[in-house]
Amino acid sequence: MLLGAVAPCDVPGHFTPDVALLEVAATALGLACPPGSDPLEYEGLTDRYLSDQMLDGRTLRYRTQYALYAAACLGGGLLPDLLREAGAWEPRLWTYAVSAVVLYTRAAADRCEQTVPDIAVRIAEQRGLTLTARPPSIG
Numbered sequence: 001m002l003l004g005a006v007a008p009c010d011v012p013g014h015f016t017p018d019v020a021l022l023e024v025a026a027t028a029l030g031l032a033c034p035p036g037s038d039p040l041e042y043e044g045l046t047d048r049y050l051s052d053q054m055l056d057g058r059t060l061r062y063r064t065q066y067a068l069y070a071a072a073c074l075g076g077g078l079l080p081d082l083l084r085e086a087g088a089w090e091p092r093l094w095t096y097a098v099s100a101v102v103l104y105t106r107a108a109a110d111r112c113e114q115t116v117p118d119i120a121v122r123i124a125e126q127r128g129l130t131l132t133a134r135p136p137s138i139g
Helices: 002-009 017-032 045-050 058-076 084-087 093-112 118-129
Strands: none
Touching: 017 045, 017 058, 017 084, 017 093, 017 118, 045 058, 045 093, 058 093, 093 118
């Protein structure tokens, strides 16, 4: 099981999928809100950019909100205490951090008047990542 395989790696200062995804989300937020630009209004944010996801239930909404805030903290230079706040979550924090990546990437695309794939390329460039594209399979 993948989740069990990553649990021992949840050590402060070491790579975790939680931190990796939150850093990608923070990069996307930085593209959506570069220094000197208008801030992104939080109210209605999930309705605008995650309308295709069902955020029903208090726990799901809270954990998604936490991931959004944690990414914003990372982008602003504040390291949240992920282990204390979300270390025991099931499902793990990274599952909510994916929503933060999607939301902030869509917000950046909207505010920069670019496509989501264009923003993904910009995020990858800023993070020093290589994106590979695979043609759709036929058959």
